[in-house]
Amino acid sequence: MRVLVTGCNGQVGRCLVNQLANKAELLAVDRSELDITHRDAVFDLVNEFQPDYVINAAAHTAVDKAEQEPDLCYAVNRDGPQFLAQAAKSIDATILHISTDYVFSGNKSKPYEEGDETGPLGVYGDTKLAGELALAKANEKHIVLRTAWVFGEHGNNFVKTMLRVGASRDSLTIVGDQVGGPTYAGDIAAALIRIIEVIEQKGEVDWGVYHFSGAPHVSWYEFAREIFKGAEAANVLTAPQLTPIPTSAYPTPAKRPINSRLDCSKISANFGIAPSNWTRALKNIQEYKS
Template sequence: MARFLITGAKGQVGYCLTQQLTGKAEILAVDRDELDITDQSAVKNIVVFFKPDVIINAAAHTAVDRAESEAELSEAINVKGPQYLAEAANEIGAVILHISTDYVFEGTGAGEYKEDDQTHPQGVYGRTKLDGEIAVQKANPKHIILRTAWVFGEHGNNFVKTMLRLGKEREVLGVVGDQIGGPTYAGDIASTLIKIAFEIINGRTDVFGTYHFSGQPYVSWYEFADAIFAAAETEKLLKKRPHLNPITSADYPTPAKRPANSRLDLSKIKAVFGIEPSDWRKALKNIKAYSS
C-alpha cells in the first residue's frame, strides 16, 4: 500500500485529502501542531521515519491581506517549508505534490493564463508562493505543482461560508464584480492530486511539472455570490435572500491587491491526465453542508 504524508491536514484541501485517501493508502496527516514545516530537522525526521512514497503539501500561509504585514512568516511557510519537504522527499526518492495559486500572475492580462506564461505577483502572498514553486522545482525533480484559485469547501473558512453568514445578517450586500476567476471545490482539488499521485506511483515518469486546475465556468465574485444565494434559497437556508449590488475593486480596498483576471488555462491537465475542470455549481448543490 502506498504511503502518503499530507501536510496542512486541517485546511480545506488537506482535510479532503485525508478523507479521500482513507482506505486507499497508508496516511500520515499532519497539521502545524504535529509538524512545523518551517523546522528543517523536524521535516527530515518525520520523512525519514515514515518513508512516504508521496508528500502532498497542502500547508500554506493563505491569509492574503495579513501576508502584507507578515512577510517573514509568509516566507517561512510558503517558501522554506515547501523547500524542506521537497529536499526530504528527494533524499528518499519520494514524489512531492505542491499546491500553488493564481496569485503568481499579475492578473491584468486578457484570456486564460497558461502554465508557462510570465509570472509577476503583485503582493507578498503571490511572491512567496512563486518562490515556493521555484524552491520545490530546484529541490526535487519528481515534483508536481498544482496552481488553483478561489478554493471553497465544507471544511474551513471560505467565500461560500462568508456569504451565507452575511446573507443572514444583512439585507443588502455589495460584492466585487470586476474580478473574474474559477471557483474551485476543495474536494475536486484533492481528488485531482490523488489521481496524479497514483498515476505516478503506477509508473508514469513523464508527467512532472506545473499544472493548472480550477473551476469553470469563470465568473465574478458577484456572480458567484448570486449562485450561492440561489442555492441557499432552493434549500431554504435563508428566510430572505439579500439584495446584491456589484461593486468595483476600488470600492473595496484591501491591503493586498487582488488579480482582476484569475482565469487559468486548464488544457494541459486535461491533455496529460484527462482531468476535467472542477464543477463548482455541482458542489453548491450540497449548500446545507456549508452552513453548519
C-alpha cells in the same frame, strides 16, 4: 503506497484525508505535529515514515495579513515546501504541492497558461511563487498544482462568508470586476490523488506545473448570486439583494488579480482531469453553514 499529507486540517487537507483513507497508508499532520518551517523536523518525520508521496497542503493563505508578516509568510510558503521537497528527494519520493493564481498579475486578457510570465502583486503571491521555484529546484519529481478561489465545507472561504453575512443583511455589495474559477476543495484533493494514481501506473510523468480550477469562469458577484440562489432554493436563507461594485470601491491591504482565470487544458491532456464543477459542489449548500 505511503502518503504524507501536511496541512491536514485545512480545506484541501481534510478532503485529502477523507479521500485517501482507504487508498493508502496515510500519515496526516497539522502544524502542531509538524512545523514545516523547521528543516530538521521535516527530515526526521520523512525519514521515519518513508512516504512514497508527500502532498503539501500547508500554507500561509491570509492574503491581507501576509502584507504585515512577510517573514512568516516566506517561512511557510517558500522554506517549508523547499524542506519538504529536499526531504522527499533524499528518499526518492515524489512531492505534490498546492499553489495559486496569485503568482500572476491578473493583467492578461485570456486565461493563464502554465508557462505565462508570472508577476505577483503582493507578499502572498511572491512567497507562493518563491515556494514553487524552491521546490522545483530541490526535487525534479514534483507536481505543482496552481488553483484559485478555493471553497469547501471546512475552514474559511467565500461561500461560508456569504451565507453568514447574507443571513443578517438585506443587501450586499460584491466585487464584480474580478473574474476566476471557483474551485471545490474536494475536487482539488481528487485531482491530486488522480495524479498519484497515474504516476503509479506509468512510473514517469511530465513533472512540473499544472493549473486546476473551476468552470465556468465568473466574477465574485456572479459566484455570490449562485450561492444565494442555491441557498434560497434549499430554504437555508432568504437571498439578500446583490449589487456589483468595482475593485476600487473595496480597497484591501493586498491587491487582488483582476483576472484569476486558469487554463486547465494541460492537466486534462496529461491526466484526464476536468475542471472543478463548482456549481455541482454547491448542491449541498446546507453543508457550508458555519
